[in-house]
Amino acid sequence: MPSQDLETRYIAARAIAQEVGEMALDYFRSWADLTVEIKGHQDFVSEADRNVELAVRAKLARAFPDDGIVGEEGAAVLGTSGYTWVIDPVDGTTNFINGIAQWCVILACVFQGQVVIGVVHDPVHNELHHAVLGGGAFCNDRAIRCSPKTSLQEGSLGVGFSGRTHGDGIQRLAALCGAAGTMFWRNGSGGLSLAYVASGRILGYVEEHMNAWDFMAGHLLVSEAAGIIEPVDIEHALVHGGRVVVASAGVYDATKALAEAAFS
Numbered sequence: 001m002p003s004q005d006l007e008t009r010y011i012a013a014r015a016i017a018q019e020v021g022e023m024a025l026d027y028f029r030s031w032a033d034l035t036v037e038i039k040g041h042q043d044f045v046s047e048a049d050r051n052v053e054l055a056v057r058a059k060l061a062r063a064f065p066d067d068g069i070v071g072e073e074g075a076a077v078l079g080t081s082g083y084t085w086v087i088d089p090v091d092g093t094t095n096f097i098n099g100i101a102q103w104c105v106i107l108a109c110v111f112q113g114q115v116v117i118g119v120v121h122d123p124v125h126n127e128l129h130h131a132v133l134g135g136g137a138f139c140n141d142r143a144i145r146c147s148p149k150t151s152l153q154e155g156s157l158g159v160g161f162s163g164r165t166h167g168d169g170i171q172r173l174a175a176l177c178g179a180a181g182t183m184f185w186r187n188g189s190g191g192l193s194l195a196y197v198a199s200g201r202i203l204g205y206v207e208e209h210m211n212a213w214d215f216m217a218g219h220l221l222v223s224e225a226a227g228i229i230e231p232v233d234i235e236h237a238l239v240h241g242g243r244v245v246v247a248s249a250g251v252y253d254a255t256k257a258l259a260e261a262a263f264s
Contacts, residue, residue, distance in 0.1 A: 006116055007065065009083065010132045013107045013119045016059045017130075019217070021105050021123035022259055024052045024090055028124070031099045037161040046097050049073055052089035060085050066230050067109075070238055084110045086238065087214035092189030100123075102187045104195070108216035118217030118224075120195040129195040137198050137225035147200040148226035150250035152182035157255065159184045160207030161242075168263050169208045173262035180258065190244070194218020198225035199244055204247025204255040208263050211241040219246065228252040231257075 027048035068079030075090035092103030109117035120129040131137040177184035198221035247255035
């Protein structure tokens with residue numbers, strides 16, 4: 001059972017994700033009118049990203065003033081409690097600013113080098129994926145588990161691409177997926193894709209590099225849903241991000257082999 005401190009944060013994380021999810025959804029309904037800036041190649045930020053993150057930070061600061069916060073758009077806040085929140089206000093911004101309903105709000109919480117809370121909220125479809133360390137994974141109130149399938153040919157493998165990496169790796173990965181007989185699937189939101197692995201919709205997910213706020217919540221969801229994740233150094237990833245390879249237990253080895261071949 002989680003400690004009282006952790007349980008309090010778990011309850012708050014779910015509530016905050018739903019509250020700011022409604023705020024983000026209001027922006028999404030007027031996506032054509034958003035003010036958008038370009039940060040880099042295929043890297044955008046909208047007024048929704050900034051304002052939703054400000055709202056998340058304010059709610060966390062009121063509830064847990066001694067906690068640290070690391071987010072995509074704002075400066076890191078050092079805490080004294082040992083808990084650090086890792087947040088992405090809108091994961092899948094390119095989708096969001098083009099009216100594509102594949103995006104999510106992400107909150108994770110790290111304590112003593114472990115991800116202890118993970119929340120991936122899809123306001124469009126009213127799906128709140130969430131997990132606390134040792135407590136299982138859920139979509140809304142329903143327990144979820146990774147797919148029981150044992151072959152990549154039985155489903156789809158999620159793939160991601162970041163402008164921070166060269167295109168060679170994802171091109172090799174797509175070709176290798178085809179040769180392995182699996183469908184490579186990309187929806188433009190790594191956080192949502194990881195939640196889909198946890199709920200058994202896709203078999204696994206591979207991306208050469210993801211930022212901490214994009215993958216830490218999903219990592220916990222997959223591991224709590226009886227999947228397997230490639231280990232990462234959490235403290236290092238908070239600053240530098242890292243490679244992400246996750247899959248259901250029956251196809252993890254095959255998924256890891258594809259990643260190794262693609263990104264060698």
